[in-house]
Amino acid sequence: MLNIGEIAEQPAPAMAGDGPEKLSARRTSRFRKYRKVAAARMLLEKSPTGKALLKLARHLKITIVPDPQLKTAGVFYPGENKIAINPSHSAADMATTLVHELRHAWQDQHEISEGPTLTPRDYILMVRATEADSEAISVLVGWELKQAGHGEVLAAHLESSYGDISRKFLNEMAASGNLKMALRSAYDQWFAKHGRIDGYNSDGIRNMEERLDDHIDAMRAKEVFPLSNSELHRLGEMPLGGNYLNTRPSRNLLSPEYRAHISPAHEKRLCDLEIQIGLRKPPPPPRPLFTPPYRPMPR
Ligand SMILES: [Zn+2]
Numbered sequence: 001m002l003n004i005g006e007i008a009e010q011p012a013p014a015m016a017g018d019g020p021e022k023l024s025a026r027r028t029s030r031f032r033k034y035r036k037v038a039a040a041r042m043l044l045e046k047s048p049t050g051k052a053l054l055k056l057a058r059h060l061k062i063t064i065v066p067d068p069q070l071k072t073a074g075v076f077y078p079g080e081n082k083i084a085i086n087p088s089h090s091a092a093d094m095a096t097t098l099v100h101e102l103r104h105a106w107q108d109q110h111e112i113s114e115g116p117t118l119t120p121r122d123y124i125l126m127v128r129a130t131e132a133d134s135e136a137i138s139v140l141v142g143w144e145l146k147q148a149g150h151g152e153v154l155a156a157h158l159e160s161s162y163g164d165i166s167r168k169f170l171n172e173m174a175a176s177g178n179l180k181m182a183l184r185s186a187y188d189q190w191f192a193k194h195g196r197i198d199g200y201n202s203d204g205i206r207n208m209e210e211r212l213d214d215h216i217d218a219m220r221a222k223e224v225f226p227l228s229n230s231e232l233h234r235l236g237e238m239p240l241g242g243n244y245l246n247t248r249p250s251r252n253l254l255s256p257e258y259r260a261h262i263s264p265a266h267e268k269r270l271c272d273l274e275i276q277i278g279l280r281k282p283p284p285p286p287r288p289l290f291t292p293p294y295r296p297m298p299r
Contacts, residue, residue, distance in 0.1 A: 132190030
């Protein structure tokens with residue numbers, strides 16, 4: 001894992017024309033970025049679940065770095081074993097983002113993630129399910145931090161565009177006091193906002209289009225299998241034990257509610273992908289319009 005102190009000490013590369021003041025300013029800003037990531041990590045250490053996720057990151061030798069160029073709050077790069085966090089956000093938001101991305105790392109380690117061995121529609125469901133799970137675990141850590149005297153993380157989540165999820169979690173906690181049921185309702189709530197779903201459909205479809213050859217190869221090698229309910233259930237394993245997706249009564253994780261809300265434009269691109277991969281027959285060419293032979297009308 002990245003040693004924050006060491007990196008912060010490294011001077012930024014010198015550029016022609018840089019005076020000592022400029023170098024020093026760059027060094028300071030670089031140090032500030034790493035310090036913000038280190039602060040988010042220190043905050044997570046105060047939550048039992050956050051602590052367990054950081055322990056896993058150390059075990060997997062995952063590098064956690066700030067990246068001010070990110071268009072999103074954070075990213076987990078499975079191939080590079082790296083998490084990048086946008087340091088322009090508040091410390092509370094960065095802590096939530098870090099949990100979210102650490103959970104993606106856990107999903108990747110347990111091979112519960114989207115890939116070419118899934119059909120395009122199962123791929124979309126897997127993207128949604130892993131996002132819903134990452135967000136539910138982020139809320140859990142926010143809630144644990146509140147118990148430890150750091151209510152600012154959960155408060156920031158409630159104010160964010162994902163606030164409906166933390167609100168649902170808190171409502172269920174107030175009603176039943178059952179942590180697993182609260183997490184399950186947070187998971188389910190992820191699927192309730194159509195705008196959120198649409199954005200992730202878009203990302204998922206674009207990823208499949210960019211890696212079309214991998215999907216075609218997997219299909220040819222007969223390595224595409226339908227997603228099962230039990231496979232998705234593994235997502236609910238909590239870092240400190242137990243499974244929040246095993247609550248009763250429980251909706252089947254493959255049920256149509258979890259697959260709903262695909263825009264006509266996305267539906268068309270999904271059908272095209274299915275045709276290109278070989279899961280769907282191309283539509284027959286349009287038949288020429290029938291034109292009746294010309295017969296002069298009798299006068
Ligand atoms: Zn995510």
